[in-house]
Amino acid sequence: MLQIPEHNIPIVEIKTDFDVQIFIKREDLIHPKISGNKFWKLFFNVNQYLENKPENPLLITFGGAFSNHIASVAAFGKQFNIPTIGIIRGNELENNWQDNPTLSEASKNGMQFFFVPREDYQNKEKLTQKFSEKYPNSLIIPEGGSNEMAVEGVQYMLGNDTKDFDYLCTAVGTGGTIAGISRFAEEHQKVIGIKVVKDDSLGKMIQEWSRRNNFELIDADEKRYGKITDENIRFINWFYNEYHIPLDPIYTGKIMQKIFDLAEKSFFPKGSKILAFHTGGLQGIKGANQFLKSKGRELIAE
Numbered sequence: 001m002l003q004i005p006e007h008n009i010p011i012v013e014i015k016t017d018f019d020v021q022i023f024i025k026r027e028d029l030i031h032p033k034i035s036g037n038k039f040w041k042l043f044f045n046v047n048q049y050l051e052n053k054p055e056n057p058l059l060i061t062f063g064g065a066f067s068n069h070i071a072s073v074a075a076f077g078k079q080f081n082i083p084t085i086g087i088i089r090g091n092e093l094e095n096n097w098q099d100n101p102t103l104s105e106a107s108k109n110g111m112q113f114f115f116v117p118r119e120d121y122q123n124k125e126k127l128t129q130k131f132s133e134k135y136p137n138s139l140i141i142p143e144g145g146s147n148e149m150a151v152e153g154v155q156y157m158l159g160n161d162t163k164d165f166d167y168l169c170t171a172v173g174t175g176g177t178i179a180g181i182s183r184f185a186e187e188h189q190k191v192i193g194i195k196v197v198k199d200d201s202l203g204k205m206i207q208e209w210s211r212r213n214n215f216e217l218i219d220a221d222e223k224r225y226g227k228i229t230d231e232n233i234r235f236i237n238w239f240y241n242e243y244h245i246p247l248d249p250i251y252t253g254k255i256m257q258k259i260f261d262l263a264e265k266s267f268f269p270k271g272s273k274i275l276a277f278h279t280g281g282l283q284g285i286k287g288a289n290q291f292l293k294s295k296g297r298e299l300i301a302e
Helices: 037-051 068-079 101-108 124-134 148-157 176-184 202-210 230-243 252-264 284-294
Strands: 011-014 021-025 059-063 084-089 111-116 139-141 167-172 190-195 215-219 273-277
Touching: 021 252, 037 068, 037 139, 037 148, 037 176, 059 068, 059 124, 068 084, 068 101, 068 111, 084 101, 084 124, 101 111, 101 284, 124 139, 148 176, 148 202, 167 176, 167 252, 176 190, 176 202, 176 215, 190 252, 202 215, 230 252, 252 273
Parallel strands: 021 273, 059 084, 059 139, 084 111, 167 190, 167 273, 190 215
Antiparallel strands: 011 021
């Protein structure tokens, strides 16, 4: 069972010359392997499942080849001795996944893979039905871990230490994290979600989960999921050298770059206190660097 950590997650000020204050909450430090928001998304999902003492427990989930969610579920399975299955988007790595850092680590943690062609992967409902029939006692967790119980778990990213901030900022992929932050934010707080995917349906889904109108979605400068630009690499490496905080190129690198851009353009009122959530995903840097090295491009600090 996952337990609420006894230690406080640090909030670090990011000193800049802007006329606002920027801070980052290091949720990436919550657990060495179950990283960032994934810890809280799994919290109620797996705890409730295990409380029912299922016969032959099994965790099944979806994700891409560099997915932090896949890595986190596999790590959870190893820690609590529960078998795990990852349904992987795309079958191009089916015969050489051992060279992929994320999948290799997940396999070491006991995860079994099913590689699914991308067109078939889009039909999650059909895949869910197929695997639930094959493994009737399993817990099938959605891609990215986002569902109603994940939203409930995200409340623990907020606390007395986050109440004084004017803006709460997070990256948006599947929508569960921002929905939880939005639902449990203080009345005076505005929630900003930086979208890293092209999905126009996210706003409606987040609204249904959040039940509030206190959030705004803003596109990242590059919102094609997984796209890594040279500009983003330069920002991540500059940020690491300046503040000694690693960022991943899919989520946190894009959100911090966008927050700096918004602050420079006076999006936030003068004197605002802004809190960004570091949602983890640092395991993905190795895979990104593997790709960048093959292209002769600058590598990301880790």
